[in-house]
Amino acid sequence: MKDLYDVLIVGGGVVGSAVARELSRYQLKIGVLEKNLDVCYETSGRNSAVVHGGFAYDTGSLKARLCVEGNRMMGDLAEELDFPFLRCGKVLVGNTPEDMETLKRTISQGEANGASGLRLIGKEELHRLVPAVVGEFAMLSEKSGILDPFQYTIALAENARANGVDYYFDHEVTAIRRLKNGGYCLSTPHGEYESRWVVNAAGLGCKTISDMLGITGYRVIGSKGDYIILDKRVGHLLPMPVYPVPSNTYMGIHVTNTIDGNVIVGPNAEEVSDFRYYGVPQKNIDYLRNSASALWPHIERGNYIRNYSGILPKWVDENGVIQDFKIEIQDDIAPHAVNLVGIESPGLTAAVPIARYAIGLMKEREELKENPDFNPRRKGIVRFAGLSREEQERLIRENPDYGEIVCRCEKVTRAEILQAIHNPLGVDTMAGIKYRTRAMMGRCQGGYCQMRVEQMLEEELGRRPEEVLYARKGSNLLMGTAR
Numbered sequence: 001m002k003d004l005y006d007v008l009i010v011g012g013g014v015v016g017s018a019v020a021r022e023l024s025r026y027q028l029k030i031g032v033l034e035k036n037l038d039v040c041y042e043t044s045g046r047n048s049a050v051v052h053g054g055f056a057y058d059t060g061s062l063k064a065r066l067c068v069e070g071n072r073m074m075g076d077l078a079e080e081l082d083f084p085f086l087r088c089g090k091v092l093v094g095n096t097p098e099d100m101e102t103l104k105r106t107i108s109q110g111e112a113n114g115a116s117g118l119r120l121i122g123k124e125e126l127h128r129l130v131p132a133v134v135g136e137f138a139m140l141s142e143k144s145g146i147l148d149p150f151q152y153t154i155a156l157a158e159n160a161r162a163n164g165v166d167y168y169f170d171h172e173v174t175a176i177r178r179l180k181n182g183g184y185c186l187s188t189p190h191g192e193y194e195s196r197w198v199v200n201a202a203g204l205g206c207k208t209i210s211d212m213l214g215i216t217g218y219r220v221i222g223s224k225g226d227y228i229i230l231d232k233r234v235g236h237l238l239p240m241p242v243y244p245v246p247s248n249t250y251m252g253i254h255v256t257n258t259i260d261g262n263v264i265v266g267p268n269a270e271e272v273s274d275f276r277y278y279g280v281p282q283k284n285i286d287y288l289r290n291s292a293s294a295l296w297p298h299i300e301r302g303n304y305i306r307n308y309s310g311i312l313p314k315w316v317d318e319n320g321v322i323q324d325f326k327i328e329i330q331d332d333i334a335p336h337a338v339n340l341v342g343i344e345s346p347g348l349t350a351a352v353p354i355a356r357y358a359i360g361l362m363k364e365r366e367e368l369k370e371n372p373d374f375n376p377r378r379k380g381i382v383r384f385a386g387l388s389r390e391e392q393e394r395l396i397r398e399n400p401d402y403g404e405i406v407c408r409c410e411k412v413t414r415a416e417i418l419q420a421i422h423n424p425l426g427v428d429t430m431a432g433i434k435y436r437t438r439a440m441m442g443r444c445q446g447g448y449c450q451m452r453v454e455q456m457l458e459e460e461l462g463r464r465p466e467e468v469l470y471a472r473k474g475s476n477l478l479m480g481t482a483r
């Protein structure tokens with residue numbers, strides 16, 4: 001039996017890590033049980049990375065309220081936690097009278113939700129803001145933005161860790177049992193953990209954990225979206241995300257600028273039951289290109305550098321109608337268990353308000369004492385590539401490891417990779433280095449630097465070559481020595 005926790009959080013994605021960070025404001029012993037080897041291997045690292053304005057959700061819904069709150073606080077959060085965020089705005093582009101009506105309704109709904117900075121713009125202004133777009137008019141959302149979803153999730157987790165939260169990777173929760181003392185015992189392949197409170201922040205695993213808590217009956221479907229990542233060469237043609245006019249349930253295939261200057265194209269929306277398959281078929285790539293080219297005709301195969309996909313956990317009713325976020329405590333069935341179900345989009349934008357809402361439910365049942373030592377600030381790894389020539393020279397003088405470029409595409413230095421290898425969460429995979437530094441994320445996708453990063457992991461952590469993992473268990477990069 002391991003330590004007794006006040007709160008154990010199942011899932012260390014952006015929501016679980018936001019809950020962990022926000023809970024560390026209080027005097028509580030907190031742990032996160034995460035089945036993967038890092039915090040953003042599932043939906044939190046597989047999305048459009050747009051900080052939504054909050055206009056697309058039904059008035060009165062938690063999605064609307066928590067999205068608007070998340071949007072408002074994102075600037076302060078980014079400053080406190082040192083992750084990249086850009087309030088660049090976003091346009092929904094229309095062409096027909098029906099599109100115009102939908103956009104007017106969207107603005108009214110957004111205003112009723114408390115979203116600000118929404119207005120219709122004509123063709124001239126649209127083409128001044130996004131010269132390379134095709135369309136007659138648009139709705140501009142001035143407060144929408146983009147962020148780095150990896151850095152954001154890692155920042156929340158690292159800040160939680162610095163404030164005393166324990167992270168356990170490779171700890172899949174396989175069973176939950178009620179204890180006589182009212183607490184819970186959570187089984188993992190590495191033993192059992194006891195806690196007074198449990199928070200279900202398991203993303204795609206939300207129904208499984210909810211069932212384990214005894215809260216049964218939820219129907220959660222997967223909606224898979226594929227993306228194409230384009231080279232930075234075309235980044236200057238897209239200063240803000242460009243969306244089509246949305247339907248009631250789907251935002252449509254859009255083109256989005258990323259915080260590092262790439263462009264992503266997607267997602268489609270395919271209902272799936274396999275929550276582990278992230279492959280992107282060629283037919284979907286072609287479909288994305290054809291659909292998005294009507295909005296932004298600069299999607300050329302020569303600029304494709306990678307594909308990825310993500311799966312949204314959508315809670316639906318018996319008729320298949322998509323429901324709001326569910327954030328609940330069912331005192332009669334599972335007291336002291338906060339159950340989060342169907343945290344689909346805008347879960348990235350709303351993660352911290354979701355966490356605060358969940359903690360609010362706990363506070364209705366138990367007094368939480370403030371942690372006087374809580375430090376809201378966290379410092380990330382300085383990006384050498386983003387510095388001025390003078391700042392780069394100063395860093396190299398102070399530490400010669402900044403003078404050695406390991407990833408040539410993204411200009412990532414040895415000093416940054418060393419900091420990433422010795423990260424506060426103890427993550428030791430290649431993908432962990434990639435998400436923390438952008439090494440292997442450039443045009444050559446690691447063709448040049450991948451084995452250098454692998455070697456640094458061996459040297460720094462004392463690993464044998466065949467022990468180094470790409471991302472998941474079983475993803476060993478090397479099999480042994482060829483003689």
Ligand SMILES: Cc1cc2nc3c(=O)[nH]c(=O)nc-3n(C[C@H](O)[C@H](O)[C@H](O)COP(=O)(O)OP(=O)(O)OC[C@H]3O[C@@H](n4cnc5c(N)ncnc54)[C@H](O)[C@@H]3O)c2cc1C
Pocket residue numbers: 010011012013014015016017033034035036039040041042043044045046047048049050051052171172173174201202203204205206209224225226267309310311312343344345346347348349350
């Ligand atoms: C295609 C797509 C586009 C999106 N675009 C946007 C966007 O632009 N803006 C926006 O705001 N939102 C967007 N979202 C939504 C957003 O990404 C999610 O709402 C958010 O990442 C959910 O975070 P999470 O922590 O709940 O889930 P996850 O990141 O999936 O985290 C859950 C964690 O729980 C772990 N876990 C599961 N089961 C267990 C278990 N039994 N034991 C231990 N650990 C377990 C998983 O390994 C995982 O790490 C998008 C999502 C998708 C798929």
